[in-house]
Amino acid sequence: MADHLRKYETLFTLTPQRMRMIVEAFKEYLELGLEKPKQTVPMIPTFVFGWPSGEEKGDYLAVDLGGTNLRVCLVTLQGDGKFEITQSKYRLTEEQKQEDGQKLFDFCAESLKSFIDNSLMESGQMKDGQKLPLGFTFSYPCSQQRIDHGILIRWTKGFGAANTEGEDVAAMFHSTLEKYQLPVELTALINDTTGTLIASHYVNPQTKIACIFGTGCNAAYMEHVKDIPKMKELNIDENADMAINCEWGAFDSDEHEHLPRTKYDIIVDETSNKPGEQAFEKLISGRYLGEILRLVICELIDEGVLFLGQNTYKLENPYAFDTAFLSLMESDPTDELLMIIGIFSHFFAVETTLAERQFFRALAKLIGRRAARLSACGIAAIVSKMGYLDEGCSVGADGSLYNKYPGFADRIHEGLVDIFGERGRNITTYHAEDGSGVGSAIIAAMTKKRK
Ligand code: ADP
Numbered sequence: 001m002a003d004h005l006r007k008y009e010t011l012f013t014l015t016p017q018r019m020r021m022i023v024e025a026f027k028e029y030l031e032l033g034l035e036k037p038k039q040t041v042p043m044i045p046t047f048v049f050g051w052p053s054g055e056e057k058g059d060y061l062a063v064d065l066g067g068t069n070l071r072v073c074l075v076t077l078q079g080d081g082k083f084e085i086t087q088s089k090y091r092l093t094e095e096q097k098q099e100d101g102q103k104l105f106d107f108c109a110e111s112l113k114s115f116i117d118n119s120l121m122e123s124g125q126m127k128d129g130q131k132l133p134l135g136f137t138f139s140y141p142c143s144q145q146r147i148d149h150g151i152l153i154r155w156t157k158g159f160g161a162a163n164t165e166g167e168d169v170a171a172m173f174h175s176t177l178e179k180y181q182l183p184v185e186l187t188a189l190i191n192d193t194t195g196t197l198i199a200s201h202y203v204n205p206q207t208k209i210a211c212i213f214g215t216g217c218n219a220a221y222m223e224h225v226k227d228i229p230k231m232k233e234l235n236i237d238e239n240a241d242m243a244i245n246c247e248w249g250a251f252d253s254d255e256h257e258h259l260p261r262t263k264y265d266i267i268v269d270e271t272s273n274k275p276g277e278q279a280f281e282k283l284i285s286g287r288y289l290g291e292i293l294r295l296v297i298c299e300l301i302d303e304g305v306l307f308l309g310q311n312t313y314k315l316e317n318p319y320a321f322d323t324a325f326l327s328l329m330e331s332d333p334t335d336e337l338l339m340i341i342g343i344f345s346h347f348f349a350v351e352t353t354l355a356e357r358q359f360f361r362a363l364a365k366l367i368g369r370r371a372a373r374l375s376a377c378g379i380a381a382i383v384s385k386m387g388y389l390d391e392g393c394s395v396g397a398d399g400s401l402y403n404k405y406p407g408f409a410d411r412i413h414e415g416l417v418d419i420f421g422e423r424g425r426n427i428t429t430y431h432a433e434d435g436s437g438v439g440s441a442i443i444a445a446m447t448k449k450r451k
Contacts, residue, residue, distance in 0.1 A: 001359040004305065008296065011262045012366035014373045016418035018260065022374070023419055025258040026381035029251055034244070035229045037143075040254045041246060045231055046194045047147040048243040051222065052202045052442050055079045059125075060441035061116075061184055063108055063173075064137040064192065067157035067215030067287070068092065070108060072115040074125055074132075075441035081203045083438050086125065088115050101164030102172060109176040116182065126183075133448060134184040135440030136173055139192040139216070141247045147447050150189040156249065157216045157287060160273055187444040191245045192398075193220040195439025198243065200396030200432040202442050207394045209382050210432055213375065213408070214399030216278070217285040219246045221382050248378050249281030259283060259374070264295040271318065280378070284371040286323040286401045292367050294321035297360075307350050314348040323401065326364040331406045337361065371401070372408050376415025379427065389423050396432030403431060 014022075033043030057079045064071040073087035090111050096104055112134075120126035140159065142150030149170050155161065164172070170189040177184060197210035197220040211219045225231060226238040236242075252259045253276060261269075261283070268288055269275055282288050297315060300306040307315075314320060325343050332339035337357040344352045344360075352360070383389055402408055409429050416424035433439070 001305075001355050004300065005359055005362050008363060008366055012370045014260065014370055019373060019377050019380075019415065019419050022258055022377040023380045023384060025256070026248075026251060026377060027385050030246065030248075030381055030385055033246070034223070034227065037230055041248055041251050042141060042143075042153065043228075044141060044143060044191075044245040044247055045228060046191065046220070046243045046245050047144055048190070048194055048198060048443055048446065050241045051205070052198055052446055054081045054202055054205070056202070056442050056445035058445060059132055060444045061112070061132045061134045062137060062437045062440035062444075063112055063134065064139075064436035064440070065104075065108060066137075066139060066192065066436065067159075070111055071437065072112050073437040073441075074115075074120055075438050077438075077441055077445055083202075083441070085434065085437055086119065086123075087437060088119060097159045097161060099161060101161040101167065101169075102176070104161050104164075105169075105173045105176040106179075108173065109180045109182060112177075112184070113180050113182055129183075131183045131185060133187040133444045134177075135188045135190055135195075135444040136170065136186060137190050137192050137195055137436035137440045138169055138173075139212075139218070139436070141245075141250075142169060142189065142191070144189065147188045147190075147443070148186060154274070154277065156274070156278055156281070157285075158273060188440065188447050190436075190440050190443050191218070191220070192436040192439070193218040194243050194245050194435070195437075195443060196396055196398050196432045196435025197221065197439070198442050198446075199435045199439035200394075202438070203433050204394055204396070204430075207396045207432075208386070208388055209379060209393065210396040210398075210435065211375065211379065211402070211429070212399045212435075213285065213371075213397060213401035215285060215287045217249050217281045217375070217399075217401075219248050219378060219382065220244060221246070221386065223386075246382070249278045249285070251280035251378070253277050253279040262292075264292050264299075267295055268292060280374065284374055284401075286399070288323075289326055289367055289371055289401075290321040290323040291319050293326060293360075293363055294319075296363060297321075306356065310350045312348070312350060315350065320348070324404070326368055327405045329361050329364045330368060332361065368405055368408065369411050372411030373415040373418070376412045376419060379412065379429070380416060380419045380424075383420075383427055389420060389426060392426030392428075395427065395429040396435075397429045398432040398435060402429075
């Protein structure tokens with residue numbers, strides 16, 4: 001397997017020099033997105049003005065439509081950077097992601113209703129006749145002109161619900177909330193990345209950037225309104241700051257080829273429900289890493305290198321290989337790699353040799369490391385654009401990939417040193433506060449204060 005591994009090492013390894021080139025290109029995309037509408041990296045103004053004071057207080061509801069789950073929460077902000085949260089989670093089915101958008105929002109409202117009726121009313125956390133502000137965390141690229149409005153630009157993360165792209169999702173959700181007569185006031189439509197930025201700053205004011213590495217991948221940061229040329233005609237106070245939702249997953253989704261894509265990445269793209277979109281995200285996020293590894297394995301099966309004489313049909317199903325398997329493979333502590341034996345025999349009904357298992361583990365490492373180093377390029381682009389390198393800053397990061405993939409954060413930090421040299425150590429990522437729940441509540445509170 002050693003020869004094969006060398007080939008994949010060459011394909012999946014990013015040199016520091018290549019990373020610096022990516023950072024330079026990335027910066028240009030960020031600037032362009034701020035300058036004009038409808039750019040590859042859309043740099044969406046969020047209408048969240050400035051940082052929270054840390055003193056925001058009160059009870060807020062949040063609905064979070066994530067890539068995998070729907071979550072409803074009650075957040076009690078206590079001021080002084082403190083909060084409490086009560087929540088329920090509902091798994092989204094693949095059908096729900098594809099059916100009519102209004103039905104998807106109906107499901108959100110039904111889940112919120114059952115949370116209020118069965119959990120909050122029962123426990124006395126909410127009382128009859130009480131109406132609470134609601135933040136709706138909707139983590140798909142939307143263009144906003146106000147905080148309680150947002151036109152869905154396009155679905156990402158495998159969603160494709162009909163009659164939703166090009167529509168005002170806040171209005172759609174609002175009408176559903178009315179239909180179910182819920183005691184809430186939809187105050188803010190936010191993106192989880194923006195929420196993570198605000199929630200992380202609420203508890204750690206060193207935070208300047210937030211990133212999500214989950215089903216998808218995205219970042220947000222605080223920009224000076226005077227440096228957002230495309231907002232000039234809105235006549236917003238030039239001294240104000242506004243959070244920008246970069247939607248950086250779209251970086252390089254155009255005719256330029258800044259990213260070193262392998263043929264497996266190209267297959268992932270071409271067979272996805274959105275070919276040509278989210279080029280950066282497809283090399284990084286949890287939805288795709290397992291699939292990249294599966295495609296390499298399938299190629300070696302076709303070449304007669306792996307699993308000769310065994311039935312490999314289970315491995316041939318697209319997306320059969322979850323990114324969580326890469327985590328498990330990398331963290332297998334046994335010499336025999338028993339965890340990897342288990343994954344392949346239990347989930348895919350194939351036997352593996354020790355040499356093959358070592359190869360799979362090495363391959364997972366290459367794919368996981370490339371994802372982390374590309375993430376470092378994105379962070380470096382924002383750091384460099386905003387001039388944060390010398391004074392340093394914290395980056396709040398969230399999502400299963402960041403939280404559960406062994407060594408993901410260390411690899412980002414190594415990548416930052418490869419890009420910036422020793423000064424790269426001034427930038428540190430940490431596990432962020434719950435952006436889509438707490439962040440949404442803080443933004444709802446900040447919005448109430450502004451009104
Ligand atoms: P979301 O982004 O949908 O809100 P998550 O942050 O949990 O939710 O991300 C889900 C993604 O993370 C899925 O694509 C899944 O494959 C991946 N994932 C789940 N568990 C792990 C793990 N242990 N290691 C790496 N990736 C994981």
